[in-house]
Amino acid sequence: MSVSAWDRRIARAESLAGVSAAAAELLKFYAQIARLQKSIYEEIGRQAHLDPSLLAPYFAQLLALVRRIGPPALVEAAGELAGEDLLRTPSQEAHVFFGRALLQPYTELLAHRSGTPQGHAPSTCPFCGEKPSVGVLREEGDGGKRSLICSLCSTEWEFRRVLCPGCGEEALDKLPVYTASEFESVRVEACDTCHTYIKSVDLTRNGLAVPVVDELATIPLNLWAEESGYRKLQLNLLGM
Numbered sequence: 719m720s721v722s723a724w725d726r727r728i729a730r731a732e733s734l735a736g737v738s739a740a741a742a743e744l745l746k747f748y749a750q751i752a753r754l755q756k757s758i759y760e761e762i763g764r765q766a767h768l769d770p771s772l773l774a775p776y777f778a779q780l781l782a783l784v785r786r787i788g789p790p791a792l793v794e795a796a797g798e799l800a801g802e803d804l805l806r807t808p809s810q811e812a813h814v815f816f817g818r819a820l821l822q823p824y825t826e827l828l829a830h831r832s833g834t835p836q837g838h839a840p841s842t843c844p845f846c847g848e849k850p851s852v853g854v855l856r857e858e859g860d861g862g863k864r865s866l867i868c869s870l871c872s873t874e875w876e877f878r879r880v881l882c883p884g885c886g887e888e889a890l891d892k893l894p895v896y897t898a899s900e901f902e903s904v905r906v907e908a909c910d911t912c913h914t915y916i917k918s919v920d921l922t923r924n925g926l927a928v929p930v931v932d933e934l935a936t937i938p939l940n941l942w943a944e945e946s947g948y949r950k951l952q953l954n955l956l957g958m
């Protein structure tokens with residue numbers, strides 16, 4: 719993943735924030751997080767040897783940024799992590815964000831340097847083993863080629879179109895696809911066997927989409943899927 723991948727995410731989040739009032743706050747917050755992640759990616763990318771300790775100096779920056787502009791649950795968690803509220807029981811779910819926000823650029827750099835193994839289709843990332851947070855459809859021949867994007871290191875790998883990444887179900891009638899007219903390039907791909915879903919961004923319908931960002935911008939689809947009895951295969955960075 720090149721540095722410009724971060725620029726594309728930031729630009730897409732800012733542009734969608736201007737058109738989607740409902741998701742604007744979330745997308746503006748994500749854009750600021752992605753800016754910090756970009757600087758982490760660039761700065762530690764100058765090191766010949768990567769080590770997680772390189773991330774330590776950025777922890778305070780992340781806490782400060784979240785406390786300035788984050789959503790309330792994360793602001794509270796940032797206070798706990800800063801050690802100001804030791805009597806509180808830490809809210810583990812909110813804390814996951816801080817670890818992943820720092821690890822994403824680090825693992826993306828590792829994946830970028832190593833080159834991703836090709837030619838197989840596991841349901842978890844072939845580089846780091848995490849689950850995918852979003853799918854992508856690209857033009858290929860008559861149909862479209864599907865791939866999945868890792869929720870942690872952003873590695874993208876090819877995946878069969880009619881196959882559940884949650885349980886391996888491959889019967890077409892067990893794998894319903896749902897769309898909503900207001901989000902024409904994002905669809906919900908569900909599984910009636912394991913009751914999970916993943917959203918896919920259809921780049922054949924909108925070439926400007928940036929999957930990780932368009933996934934964030936379509937939270938109403940998550941609510942609909944969850945009300946319909948499906949559980950998200952993997953939450954995104956913001957825990958949605």
Ligand SMILES: [Zn+2]
Nearest residue numbers: 843846868871
């Ligand atoms: Zn990965």
Ligand SMILES: [Zn+2]
Nearest residue numbers: 882885909912
């Ligand atoms: Zn399934």
